[in-house]
Amino acid sequence: MEYLIIIISAIFVNNILLAQFLGICPFLGVSNKLSTATGMSGAVCFVITLATVVTFLLNKYLLVPFGLEFLQTISFILVIAALVQMVEIVLKKISPSMYQALGIFLPLITTNCAVLGVAITVVTKEFTFGAESHMLNLAQAVVYALATSVGYAIAMILFAGLREHLAGNDVPKSFKGLPIALITVSIMAMAFLGFSGMV
């Protein structure tokens, strides 16, 4: 039951893009085309889940026992940067076709605040399940990371589809580009607001 609550809450109610505002820069940057949006979502899913596992273990077995929680920010970002670099090298070796598809997005992910945001959230925030609330364990953290990145992918791909249509429309000059995109996102966020109160 707790897993179901985590999944629904992370995908719909607290959608990482439309409700938590994490990872907006790449969201606005690469959502011009459906294919690049799909590639970016795939890469983000992969890195968020992997980074959450590593930072969760790092926090639990290294930082907390030695009372070094204040190093969370600095150590997490280093772990993420190293991880992205490593994923890039491994992927290049074992799956060149996947590297072709995700390759250009990987370096951008280090500075995607969704990754660091999820990593910090799972180790600092208490989650509420009905009447009680507690910190997540490792399995729940992984499920949360996966569900969050699925939510990221859903919002990203939906928006890319809308934006492809937007490109052909005749909008006033000062609305062109980003402003009209932001107004479209706002309407999407309103639709997602309909899910609030579900869990």
Place this chain on the structure above:
Amino acid sequence: MSKLSIITKGFIKDNPTFVLVLGMCPTLATTTSAMNGLEMGLATLFVLVLSNMVISAIAPLVPDKVHIPVYIVVIATFVTVLQFIMQAYTPGAYQTLGLFIPLIVVNCIVLGRAEAFANKNGIVDSALDGIGIGLGFTASLTVIGIVREILGSGSIFGWKFISGDGILAFVMAPGAFLALGYLMVLFNKFVKKN
């Protein structure tokens, strides 16, 4: 470039929010009220000025291949310092801004200025650039915060001048995108032209 123009360019010409379109996450997330926007802007300003100064000082010593990780460590160090300072002196603001204080590390404005300005200019100029861009960011965030607070709760800097509730959507997520979108339209229409 004169010293004054380094400081003033952040407001209009190189405005980080409306022209460079950097650091969108804190811009949208923390501007629920004018005060929150102002606090977030000042927090970013603090990190930006100090990291710009240190990066401009160490830039000649850093090998080109590892310069990004080195810059990130410098920025993360100052963010940690900021977290300590805010926990001690402004615990309220630290609570409200929450996650977005550690996320200054991945704010593209800070790394962007390190790459575009600090690593090829002197310490004084880099500090001024940090102040200028930081103030521009603070001003934009405060403006968005003011607009959202007036529409969303009928008050300004906490001073309520309309009784009753405002348009609640402006305090929530959709209003953030909507307010930023329309402010960007106004900026394009009236400011960017000249």
